[in-house]
Amino acid sequence: MAAISPDTLALQRLYHWERTAADQLVLTQPMGGGQVQTWTWGQVADQVRRMAAHLQQMGQAQGWGPGAKVAILSKNCAWWLMSDLAIWMAGYVSVPLYPTLAPETIRQILEHSEARACFIGKLDGWAGMKPGVPAGLPCISYPLSPDDARKDYPGWDAICAKVAPLQGQPLRGGEDLATLIYTSGTTGAPKGVMHSFGNFAWALTAAIGRVPMGPDDRLLSYLPLAHVVERVLVEHGWLRAGFKVYFAETLDTFTTDLQRARPTIFFSVPRLWVKFQQGVQHKLPQAKLDKLLGIPLIGWLVKRKLMKALGLDQCRVAAGGAAPMPVALLHWYRKLGLEVNEGYGMTENLAICNITIPGKDQTGTVGPAYDGVQLRIDPSNGELLMKSPALMLGYYKEPQMTAEVIDAEGWLHTGDKAAIDGQGCLRITGRVKDLFKTSKGKYVAPAPIEDRLMLNKDIEACVVTGANLGQPVGIVMLSPDAAERSGSAADREQLMAQLSKHLDDINERLDPHEQMDCLVAVKTPWTVDNGFITPTFKVKRNRIEEVYGPQLEAWVGSRKKIIFGD
Template sequence: MELSMENFIKTPIQMLSHWVETQGDQVYLRQPIEGKFKNLTWREVQQQVHKIAGALRHLGLAPGDKVALLSKNCAEWFIADLALMQGGYISVPIYPTANTETIRYVLEHSGAKAIFVGKLDHWSEQEEAIGGDLLRLAMPYETMPSQYQWDQLLNLGSPLVEAPTTKPDDVMTLIYTSGSTGKPKGVIQTFASYGWTCEAVVRDLRTNTQDSLLSYLPLAHITERVAVEGSSFLSGSTVSFVESLDTFVADVKRAKPTVFFSVPRLWTLFHLNIINKIGASRLKLLLRIPIVSSIVKHKIQKELGLEHCRLLGSGSAPIPASLIQWYHNLGMDICEAWGMTENCAYSIINYPFDANKIGSVGRPVEGCLVRRGNDGELLLKTPGLMTGYYLQEEATKAAFDDDSYFRTGDICEIDADGCISITGRVKDNFKTSKGKYVAPVPIERKLAQDSHIELICVIGSGLPHPVALVQLSEGASLQAREEVRTSIKATLDAVNPHLESHEHVDAVVVVKEPWTIENDVLTPTLKIKRHVLEKAFSEKVDGVRGAQVRWEDEL
């Protein structure tokens, strides 16, 4: 599994040079500004990379220094990232939605010397987390006050054309986990681990210069950094960005992506919007009529801006099998993939799409070894694995077994065909007051089939039985309460008989306040922080029995 210099994949900087030589005047990055694309060719991107890298040298930053990136996705994010590689610096991406506590922790823990700041919705609140001794470098958007603006950086010092020699085991980036179970950990990824994974993505998904990618999931997250940014370096694909949340659908339509990756939350929102517009029973009826069916399918894909897609993907959190089946019935095959920050986000995928394996995350990719631990934990080994957690020796040691397999923390089943199903998280399983262990994820997946439910979290540590907390979909929250209650109650009554007696859900509680990143219930990658909800609701829901459906204000 070791990578030697002979088979070392080319670095992003080497690939940038390759594309400049072979298609230098072709458009690489497309940044929407006030509804119109500002296009940058491969050559223009490389010129800016050299200039920004030269400016960093001029400002006294030395190879090996850590430099943070705090911005929503944009062309300058890619350019800054490449400039850091060009200069031999180590990048430290931070989620653009991160709160002051997280930003301060990551900057201090990583020892960052400078920070690129760019497109941010709440920069005035985040600014206090960035100490005065840290060099601020502003991308060309409205952002927090900085010592240097992008245009100044492009004219500061001499362009750094000769990049330092990169070795496979050189650290490329520190990627901090989203902190769903506590303080974020700094995952060390090298040029070898990142390069191998990007090459595996391009090899398997066959992306090339004809493909159009869309970058909108946070680049601070390893999935976007590999599947979109990294694969574009190796495949020569064009990358478009999104201007804002308000222009999202228009931006998708304008970008005409051929490959589109998303997270379960967005696939759920798309689904709920379609159901609210057409109606579930009416849509079922239309899909049964042969000629009408194909027109409806095409219209829906066009409305989403995905009619040009040859590949759809979902990752970062579990997606209900019923949702993938629903899209499959619409002629949209979503390939579920599995990965973590620690393995560069790519190890297992249901691609080519196999409808018989809906509910699994597919098979391990070439070069990835998996096994099932004694407690059902998924263990894996791949050249994309991290070197370790930055400045956390004990945590690094605990993350691997004696055979150097990484302990993922996910509980799995592996079928006769080698397809893997994730059935829960080791840390998510809780013990009820009766001393029985419950795995919440399979229960959540069953209940989530009710289209009134947008988000769900089953809690129950120390309670007699599990309780499901749900956030209603936008459409459901406008419906009559009793209508929604009847539907969710019917779903609950259909699910409970198929669970072990100690797993029976005592109640479904509809929460009042939406779950967001801002109120710390969701991570930046839209995963639910179970421990936060347990703390807020355990006492409140204790005593609600008899498989009831209650609103929070009825407790």
């Protein structure tokens, strides 16, 4: 571990702001109906101290040991951040869960992490998630929790009203475990990535060295705080730099939320950057936009108006990541005067690996490594290896899995193939293994989904693919019998109906980011001769993606659940 200044650690930052900027407004939370609630640093610290005292009382009553795990299941909101801080102040370890997980995954994470309690917060579809919370697990609700959760569990405000604030400045050392961030692995089972307080502190020092942040900045929190980028940039950036955080209310109000915040720093996944572009093009066709931008004064006014309409007129640093940014998209934003920097990282390194340098044209790469990050390319397979003081402590309760990705010399094997150019900029060229990432920045392990697809007698072989698409796509080779039946109109309709039901049944048991947009049924046999399978009858995934890949976007764009290909 690199030397970490104690005053850069998370709790110490909270105490710093409590002491020096108690009256500064730092959180703005939409409450519905156009109403908002705000908090100063002093109010945040008071709430955190009261909840931390309550958690300690729970721990003492129920025999929790030091470092006990406490989970957070909620969409982004002010209470999410305060819950995390309260867990740490009480001496425990936080376990954030994505607010869209299937109940089976919720249960798996809560049981694997041995969570002793859980904050049940702002959620859609709570009725479907609730079966994943083990019976008897103590839970706490937020003011914006679903009605059922607020009826079933003690509420945040009621607890804070009756519990006295925890006194003093309880500290957590840089080497202490702060959180478990669960991420999907090659088997599809989530792995608990262990990160220390020191990891986060070093990550923020490296990040600010590349992208300066300060108290005058504003950020909108809308990507899940359970995701590593939002956690590092918003939560730990907020604690380090003291900027103001605004929260998004719903997808329907996103534009209003963005215009309220007028962020000075804005990060998004490529899919949303594309949606912004499509929104502009819907109102202003590209040909007309190009013509207007070519007129000196008019062009400047158009750029300014568009950026203001997007809520990005005050944005001084824009960034994308979690999946590759199309070069044409980067050029489009550059024409509007907005440079979008592209970053690269993983949960295992707190997303601190590479980012393009603001003001430099490094399009097509993810820029040079952050200061303090070491990179090398494995000559045997082209895999990117990296080291940094933000590298995870390991996978929780999985030493064998840890040893598979962090070698004896401390290098993290990223699973990505890459190349480094003469300027030190990194270019990601592919995946060493089958795990792929959608355009939403979520990893998908295809093998478990493929196993479920193969349970249908009419499917002889399959591949689940979709790197950089919004959702995965299933490509299935029909059995000879099914292929023959698909030639008859009546039989084809029947086959389509049962494949559609099979798709629905599988998707119901998958997390949202894993659910397939469609199934493409092909009749052409996959054989050794045509290179689709190996002599041992294993499907060649790369060959399938090479042949069918160019058609994927068109298939998805057709909006059909079942598509019959060649």
